Amino acid sequence: MARRAGGILRPRIPARIHLGVILRYNITQYNDTSRGTPMRNPFSPTAGFMPPQIVDRDRVLFDFETGLEDGPGAEERFMRVSGERGMGKTVLLQKMCAMAEERGWNTVLTEANEGCIDYIRDKLLSFISSPVASASLKLPVAEVTLAAEDATRVTLRRLLEIYYERGGAPLLLCVDEVQDSFTSEVREVVQGARARFGAGDEIAIVLAGLPDMIANARTARGLTFLHRAMGEDLGLLDLDRVRESYRQTFEEGGARVSMDALGLLAESTGGHPYLMQLLGRRLWRRWGGSPDPIGIEDVEAVLPEARRAFDDAVVDVVLGELTGRQRDYLEAVARRGGEASTREVAEDLGYTDADGSPATTKASAFRAALIQKGLLKPAGRGRVRLAVTLNWTRTPRSPSMSTQDTPAAPTGEDSGETPYDPSFEKAVLEDVRAWRAGKLETYSLEEVEEHLGLDR
Ligand SMILES: Nc1ncnc2c1ncn2[C@@H]1O[C@H](COP(=O)(O)OP(=O)(O)O)[C@@H](O)[C@H]1O
Ligand SMILES: [Mg+2]
Incomplete structure (x- = not known):
């Protein structure tokens, strides 16, 4: 594979998502445009991809905004956002960054991993030494530039101090994927921010992770400060809001959707943001710009496939961790x-x-x-109920499941899509293995087509 340009596999893929799904979507995205659909399919069934509308998260965003505007000391300037996989933590952080940037803040969004401190450091340095920053500081660029060697020697805490000493703009730090453990990296970020809170600087920090990250924090040394963070738990979306968002999104694209179809659509999502995108994407594709209204039978036709993709991507991963x-x-x-x-x-x-x-x-x-873990909820004396209605009785496949066996072909009527082809998945998964092993970085569209035998 010589050509790498125009790759469709994005270099930074969140580690935990079902890679086969990402690949398939990237490929279908391409197919959509080649078919000449009037408006690009707005639905985004891929981890961390901005949906056409962020449904039912106004309260969290309102709190966040309040913190931005309220000034140092506002409790909303230190938030921890928890939610199961696919509940929308990553896109929420992205939205928060966008909101902060609109108000002139500098923002850093990173995942909690080994390289994150270096990443934050680099960003801070770029803010400190950018001509814009130095202009507002009324200092010559040379004076505000911190030599790279110096930067690696100072701790993040010290670098943050320097940042504010030099009049840096208000700063938002977002750390995603904090669930695994409170590593020294997360501790360094939290403690660095804590010192700036203490000094009354313009800083806000948001940590996001699975619901049990909060529990882990209780036992993590040096992080009791986390208790003070404002907790926001992202749950399932309100179905009325989901229905209304579907209506608006399809209408904007020029499609009419019947009332019962909208009802079935919303209900079928169970309020799950990721399933909402999966279903929307398939329905949009099936509609394909036709002048006919979308009816209940269209929703029924795309449901099984969407559901199966959802099970693949979410349920298996969650089950695999229990x-x-x-x-x-x-x-x-x-x-x-x-x-x-x-x-x-x-x-x-x-x-x-x-x-x-x-x-x-x-x-x-x-x-x-x-x-x-947020999977069960207490439901009155001595009772429990499922917090997330997923197909829990499904037999989990092994963690690398999606690479092992081939799911059954979908049943039901022809949905207007290419019929499900197990060999396609197999081919994709082989490439995923190669990609994981570092043998393959990105594909060009031609390579994918050639490899999978797709017609142009
Ligand atoms: N509030 C929302 N409304 C509609 N779709 C959403 C919302 N939040 C997330 N999504 C969609 O759900 C999927 C998962 O979002 P993501 O932010 O990756 O979740 P998480 O980080 O919690 O795993 C993506 O396809 C995204 O477009
Ligand atoms: Mg995420």
């Missing part, structure tokens, strides 16, 4: 219709006391872990 017993517990609740008493679950799982009665305490650790 222990066997946690999975059993979740499944038992699902089998009881999504809500059950802890006693019923204990009974189903065969946990009994010496006298043969169901032993709820034996399962309490798994229950607590699932609640902490």
Whole structure:
């Protein structure tokens, strides 16, 4: 593969998303335009991609905005955003950065990983030494430029101090994917920011991660400060808002959608942002610019495929991270219709006391872990219910699942899309393996087409 230009595989792909899905979408995106659809498909079923509308997150964004405008000391200037995978944390951070930039803030958005301190450092240096910054500081560029060697020797905390000493603009630091552990990197960012809060500087920080990141913080040394952060938990979207957003987005593209189709669409998402995008994207593609209104049968035609893609991308990943017993517990609740008493679950799982009665305490650790992960919710005395309605009874595939077996072809009517072709997925996945092994960086469109035998 000689040509790398015009690659369609983006270089920075969030580690946890199902790569096959990304590839497929990038390819279909390309197909959409080649078919001459009047308006580009606005739906964005890819992790971290901005949706046509950010639905039902006004409250969080309002809080954030309040913090920006309220000045140093506002509690909204230190937020932690939690939410299950696909709930929209990354796009929310992007939106926050855009809002801050509109107000003249400098922003840094990074994932919590080994290189993130260097990344933040580089950004800070670029802000400090940019001609714009130096103009506003009324200093010659040479004077405000910190030599690269100096920069690597100073801690982030010190660099932040220098940034403000030199009159740097208000600064927003966003750290995404904080779930795994509170690494020394995250600690360095939080402590650096903390010192600036203490000094009354114009700084805001937002950390985002899975719901259990908060629990981890409690046990992380040196991070008790995190308790002071304002917690925002991103849950499922309100279905009325989802319906209205679908209506507007399709209308803007020139499509009319019948009332019952809109109802079914919204309901089928279960309020899940990612599924909302998956479904929207497929329906848009099926509509294809036709003057006929979109009806309920169109929604029905695209549902199975969207659902399956969703299961692939989300459910398997979540299930793959649970222990066997946690999975059993979740499944038992699902089998009881999504809500059950802890006693019923204990009974189903065969946990009994010496006298043969169901032993709820034996399962309490798994229950607590699932609640902490945001997958179960307490539902009144001794009862729990599923917090996210997903297909929990599905048998998980191995973590590299999507690379192992081939899902069944979708059933139902022809959706107007290319029929699902297992060999296509296999070919894509082979390339994903190569990509993971560092043998392949990006594809050119020609390469993908050639490789997959697609017609132009
Ligand atoms: N508020 C929202 N309304 C509609 N779609 C959303 C919203 N938030 C996220 N999405 C879509 O959901 C998917 C997941 O978003 P992302 O920010 O990557 O989630 P997370 O970072 O929590 O895993 C993306 O396809 C994105 O376009
Ligand atoms: Mg994300």
